[in-house]
Amino acid sequence: MRGLLRSSMVLRWMLAALGLVVVLSIVQGLARPETTDLLSAGTAESTLRRAVPILLAGLGGIWAERAGVVNIGLEGMMVLGTWFGAWGALEFGPWWGMAFGIAGGACGGLLHAVATVGFGVDHIISGVAVNIIAPATARFLSREFFAGRPGGGLTQSPRVESVGSVDLPFVSGGDLFGWTTPDLFGWIDDQGWFLVSDTAALLSGITQSVSWATVVALALVPISVFLLWRTPIGLRIRASGEHPVAADSLGVNVYRMKFTAVVVSGGLAGFGGAFIAIEQTGIYRENQVQGRGFIGLATVIFGNWQPAGAFLGSLLFGFADALQLRxxxxxxxxxxxxxxxxxxxxxxxxxxxxxxxxxxxxxxxxxxxxxxxxxxxxxxxxxxxxxxxxxxxxxxxxxxxxxxxxxxxxxxxxxxx
Amino acid sequence: MTVKSSPTPVVELTGITKRFPGVVANDRVDLRVAEGEIHAVVGENGAGKSTLMKILYGMQSADEGRMQVNGSEVRFSSPAEAIDAGIGMVHQHFMLADNLTVLENVVLGAEPTRRGTIDRRSAHRDLEELGRSYGLDLHPDDLVETLEVGERQRVEIIKVLYRGARVLILDEPTAVLVPQEVEELFRNLRELKSQGHTIIFIDHKLAEVLAIADTITVLRQGRTVTTVDSSEVTAQELAELMVGSELPAPSTEPRASDEHVMLSMQGLSVADADGRSAVDAVNLDVHRGEIVGVAGVEGNGQGELIEAVLGLRPTSGGDLLLDGESMAGWPVRRRREAGIGYVPEDRHRRGLLPDAPLWENAMLGHQTQPPYARGPWLNRSGAREATTRIVSSFDVRTPGIDTSARALSGGNQQKLVIGREMQAGPRMLVAAHPTRGIDVGAQAAVWENLRTARRDGLAVLLVSADLEELIGLADRLVVMLRGRIVAELDPATTTPRLLGGHMTGAAGEATDDEGRTP
Known part of the structure; x- marks a missing residue:
């Protein structure tokens, strides 16, 4: 059993998740008359949605730090993501908004890379500079592009459309070739069975009307693991963050690796920002990032510089965030x-x-x-x-x-x- | 005499010159290395050996001169190009990422791929094959941080061979090894040579050079002095070629110690971060006018022992007495004021503020006492006078006392540190690796200072990795292994080899009865 536990990551994660559900179930049971929201489909759905930007910032932090660059500028890169995301969504549609958000964040990353890697500026100072420049840029661009439009102004954009969402067929009532499949989890949730219904509520929450952007964000966790740990460029990036002189002595272009990683980092943070603007609020508003970049950085540490760990951390923060709102x-x-x-x-x-x-x-x-x-x-x-x-x-x-x-x-x- | 039938040299450097701001590291250096030989490049610290090798390996570029590899002219602007030309380098400070596995460290930059991913299986196979054919034993999936020094060096060698290098440069490979590991390394090198590899071997330990090398090139002050066949020279001749004059050596003199115990460790234990005993119930007395040498492979508790004496690290058991008085609960400041001098292991990180002027550096550790302080205030003029005295009496070569410490050479920095501690008139001196990384002249000066101080009744606790220094300077030698004192030896009758045996625990029980403190 113990051997199996050690060998199978997936099994370990599932067990941990199950344990968490049990604990939450019990607490929910104890607090029943007072609240029913600790473990409901709504909370689960909200947790996931609120976790995504933090997760993306966390992944961004991991990419940068694995290459040896502290990216405290994630916050600013997310701000760029929100503005460019909203603008892109407004002009060309929501998916283009995501793409522009990523590009905007990547620009912030490029700035950080030029300063820290190219000129050897202290990483914290450069990051703080990015955090100061980004909102100012966003305000300036808003004045230029949003102010004249209906609903837009100095501090906000007109409303934008979100990318579509998806229900998982059979278990959450998704469509399959035009046929509406049954909503299994929803049904179990309604039965009020202890633990079983709670679990179903949780699963229903994370499989029903899930934004496609969320699906992409979640996929980025295994993709990051794959790229950083299984490919040559990933090894070179990690080696540049561990011992750059050693990497250089083996002919690795350390500057290029660091640049790449920091730009990817900015792109991920920009995606997170675009997600906030397009998916969470449907509008660009000043200061809507609210420190999620910094929390993302905290998930990097919490997750021990591993994407899966950062994912777990982002869920935790997403949960706390969801609860306080709901x-x-x-x-x-x-x-x-x-x-x-x-x-x-x-x-x-x-x-x-x-x-x-x-x-x-x-x-x-x-x-x-x-x-x-x-x-x-x-x-x-x-x-x-x-x-x-x-x-x-x-x-x-x-x-x-x-x-x-x-x-x-x-x-x-x-x-x- | 074996006449070298000079075949085409694999590597030929002609007139290599490299200037750094203020110094000429290499001044028209010539080097010819024949195929399949072990060619040693020897010289003092600062003679330009490492610079020359970095140029050959493409890590630095020469200002002037020509390089030929296998008869064709080359110019490397990065190590990658040197690797392509079949040259590999094992660095003095290992170039290994601790948090990566052996395999990852080896394949880095030359990863075998399969559909875009690293092909771990074939890399695994290649590594094991290399290990087998050269007798280099390694586990590819171990994290490098778990490896011993000797194993790390093998990873470095495998790394070079994996890239198909035919010429291996080893930069002071024995500096970090104990004698037994050195023998293992030499076995590996001979194996490589027998399979047709050429080895360029940088060192300044002459006995080792004579044992392993076929040909020796001597550098002095950035110039090639000569190239000789190793069977034609003696260590003494080599040494004279290296320094260009009579060789300083630590020589023992009659002990000046009396029975007065200055520092006494009684069952001293120190716990490390994980709660294990880094120093385990050590009993050791240092008498007035005595140098007690502590030998040991690094990481066996010597560092913790010193820090405990200074009060930099809390003790977990036992007692520390200075001149009969318990120092339990004394902060560092009080210990320093009570007359403990400290020459730290790493002068850059602990001994000096590199960007502060010399006169500020001279105050460090004594900033509460005259002449550096007057009441609660610093005494600038007093400090400057004292610094001037240190500079002149300890022969610190500097343009002035307002120069920043960084601008001084390692040897002069160290002389400043020693002078600073001696000037304060300590009763007890704790010195860690006082001559590490400094040139022979400064080394002799430091030794002389320590000897003079001992004659005047100073008690010295000396931790060093230089076994000859320990044997030459100390009145008594103790060996630390895994936090315990495992042997006490008389320097007059011990040899580096014997010492090495105790340091690795290889000497074991055979000498235990006679060796241990009664």
């Missing part, structure tokens, strides 16, 4: 979940005989549970910051076992050691 009582129920999770960590610490962490975790767990018990609803300031608090918590608990590319953030000049 239902404040659900956030309250989430306190219960956090309390239980902290208690579990405390027990693990006790088993491992680590006294101080155990005590700290126990106290934290008790206070969160107390908070849950004595309040009806969380303070109104809490829900909007849930994703950010979740980010912090996750990073605090996950940082000890991380292994970042050895050459990240270092200035590389050929011929200098």
């Amino acid at each position: 239902d404040r009582t659900a956030v309250h129920a989430l306190l219960l979940l956090i309390g239980v999770a902290l208690a579990a960590l405390a027990i693990r610490a006790v088993v491992q005989r680590r006294v101080r962490p155990a005590a700290l975790l126990a106290v934290a767990s008790a206070s969160v549970l107390c908070w849950y018990a004595v309040t009806e609803e969380v303070v109104s300031e809490l829900p909007p910051i849930t994703p950010h608090v979740a980010t912090l918590l996750v990073l605090v608990f996950a940082t000890s076992r991380l292994r970042m590319p050895a050459g990240v953030g270092l200035r590389y000049r050929r011929g200098q050691e």
Whole structure:
């Protein structure tokens, strides 16, 4: 069993997902009269949709950092993605919008690459510069292109159309050659069976009316893994991020690898931005990225510089984001979940005989549970910051076992050691 | 005398000149390497060996001169071109990415592909075949970070062979190896030679050079001094060719120590980041006027031991006494003020601020004491005077005390560090690799300083990887292995070989009874 677990990634992931559903089911059961949104089709659907931009930013971060470049400019590249996405969608249609968003983000990536790789500028400084330049550019372009149009202005575009969506046939009532197949998950969800219905709700949420852009974004996870770990260029990119001098000594063009990776990184972030504008809001609005680029960067660390890990992280943040938008009582129920999770960590610490962490975790767990018990609803300031608090918590608990590319953030000049 | 029937040389460099700002690294250097020989290039640090090899390998380009490989004129602007011409290089500092596997490191830049993906299966096969035919034992799927130094070097050699190199350049390959690993390497090199490869071997350890090389070219100050057949020279002659004068060597002198214990480690243990014991219950006394040498393969707890003495790293057990007084709970500052001097292992990272002027560097570690401070304030004029004294009495060659430390050569930087510590009049000096990477002249000066200080009653704890330095300087030698002291030896009767045996644990129980501290 253990051998099988180790050998099969897929199995391990499925088990982890199942465990999560069980826990959520139980918490949902405990909090039943109060909220039903912790595990519903709506929440699952919303989680996935909110996770996509973060996932794309995370993938962008992985591409750049695997090549040794810190890309704190993801945020700005996403901003470029939102503007160019909306503009492209307005002028040529939603798919063109996605393409223009990617190109816009890639331009931001190119700027970052020229500064950091070409001129050896500090990666953080260049990234911050991109983050400052991008919104200013977007504002300028809005004045030029959106201001005169109906519904458009200095800070927003006219409404744009979204790309189509798809239902999975047979399980979520999708069409197959013009025939409407049954909605199996929806039916099970309605039965109200403990755990089974919850699982069906979750699956229904992620298979019903899924945007095609989401499908493309999800496909980018295995595609990134394939490109970075199975192809020569991927190996060269990773080697450039680990030990650029070694790569150079074997005839790898380190500059070209870093440029490529950072431009791809910007393109992914731009895709994420375009997704926000075209799919999530249907409009370009100033400041609509709201720090997702930075959260994407956090998922890079959370996911240990692995695409699958970043995907998991983005789902977590997407979940917190979805909850705070949909239902404040659900956030309250989430306190219960956090309390239980902290208690579990405390027990693990006790088993491992680590006294101080155990005590700290126990106290934290008790206070969160107390908070849950004595309040009806969380303070109104809490829900909007849930994703950010979740980010912090996750990073605090996950940082000890991380292994970042050895050459990240270092200035590389050929011929200098 | 074996007359070299000079066949067409595989590699012929003529009149190679390379200038860096302020120095001429190579000044019309000539080198002729015949096919199938092991050709050593020797010279002091800074003699231009590494630069010459980097030029041959296309990592740097020569300002003047001609290069011929297999009789045809070449000009490499990148290593890729050198690789194509059949030249490969094993660097002194391994060029390996730790987080990649052996296989990935080897195939990088020359990946076999199958439908766009890396063909791991055929790469696997090729690696194992190479390993078998040259006796280089490796597991392709191991992560490089898990490998020992000797194994990493084998990865480097495989990397070069995988690219089909016929000429291998090895830049100071033995610098990081213990004697037993050196023998293993030499076996590998002879195997390569027997299969027709040509090897260019950079080194400055003469005994090794004489043991392995067929032909030796000596460089001094960027110039070719001569090329000789290795059977025709002695180590002494080679050494004189290298330095161009009488050779300085650490020589022992009667010990000046008394029975007064200056530093005492009593069951000292230090835990590393994972909670394992990096230093494990070490008992060691350093007496006044005594140099105690600590030998060991790097990473066996010497670094942690030193950091614990300085207070840079918390101890996990045992006690540390300075002059009979327990230092438990003392912060670094108090230990320094109590008279512990420190010559750190890495002067660039720990010893100096490269971009600060010398007089600021001279204050570091003593910035709370006169002459560098007056009350809570720094005393600029006092510091400048003190720095001037250090510069003159320790022979730091610099245009002035306002020069930044970066501008000094390694040897002069080190003299400044030593001078800074000695000037403060320490009771106890902790020195880690004090002569690493500096030229012979500066090395002799550092040795002389340490000897003088000992004569004046200074207690010295000396950690070094240079076994001759340890044997030559120390009054007592201890060997650390996996955090423990496994042997105590008398430098007068020990040899580098014997020391190497203890360092790797190969000497084992046979010498344990006599070797261990009573």
